[in-house]
Amino acid sequence: MARILLIDDEVSIRQTLKEILEYEKYEIEEAANGAEGLKKIESQHFDLVLCDVKMPKMDGLELLNAVYEKSIDIPFIMISAHGTIDTAVEATKKGAFDFISKPPDLNRLLVSVRNALDRSNLVAETKTLRKKVSKKYEMIGSSNTLTEVRETISKVAPTDARVLIMGENGTGKELVARQIHEQSDRNKAPMIEVNCAAIPSELIESELFGHEKGSFTSAIKQRIGKFEQANGGTLFLDEIGDMPLAAQSKVLRALQESKITRVGGEKDIKVDVRIIAATNKNLKLAIEKNEFREDLYHRISVIKIQVPPLKERKEDIPELVEKFLSDIADEQGAKVKMIDKAALEQLQSYSWSGNIRELRNVVERLVILSDEKITANDVKKYAE
């Protein structure tokens, strides 16, 4: 049941509104002025505040300011008598959800209350979803090498510097890219990912820059490319070492001039994109073999982050295993499976050529195949 705080200095108005709202099954708490309202807001949970504009001690606008200054996130509907409409309008500019005039029209009041509550439910849901997403991309591990990576991320994230992330398969390069994007001012816009190794070379330009209708046989519709999709946000070029040379020169131009042209198109389109690239290849070697453009390498590698392989940070394994056990239990809606110390030590003795991705797969296998508690024997049996 939604809880509503009703703040008005006129007892009769409070009484009427309370009766109406209680009839609609809302739970009502009252306050006679802004100061009293503020105390209640600070000490209790409310889903909505209905607040008179003109009151002694602290008026409605002052209360609204005080609540938002304290970063308390709660919708307000202002109630204004004749002569205070301007102030009520000002309150909506400052963030109040709506205002209604006195004497309140019953239908208008109930619609506004319902809308305000729906909106705050949506806001709460979005927050939970965001938390879930950021939990998914959480970087686990407190080894020195990973701590250094984390420190570099927080230094470079707020800048627009291009970052090249290097490391073996499955070490968490994508996770690093996500963290940089999430900690940057671009996090309201999307991070768009392109796996340069997975796209056939004849399609990669259209994938990156888009194409105009009819520009090649299968181009039956106009298509917006990844650069344009990432406008205002981040473009993550994964496996950039596998990008064909022809596409490399076009990407170079896009980076130099901050504009692109769709395949088959004529006009230049300005784009504001931060580039993060990742590779498991040795790009210096690829340059020597004429497989990668040196000028592009220098453009994308303003900051370099080397993600260490798991065998160099085995001390992270117990923490990672714990996190995977709890994620898997969440996914399966089951109890978290226990693991004994010897089993963890056994896991730490391997070299993990597939890195963290491989470790996660092994943990999943162990959860499925082991009995109540995962033992060293299970690890020997199922992980090798």
Ligand SMILES: Nc1ncnc2c1ncn2[C@@H]1O[C@H](COP(=O)(O)OP(=O)(O)OP(=O)(O)O)[C@@H](O)[C@H]1O
């Ligand atoms: N530090 C970490 N904490 C928790 N999970 C991690 C960590 N590092 C990697 N992972 C998980 O391991 C898997 C592989 O990570 P990711 O895809 O980021 O690696 P990658 O280096 O980009 O791999 P590839 O080169 O194969 O694309 C993902 O499921 C990721 O969530």
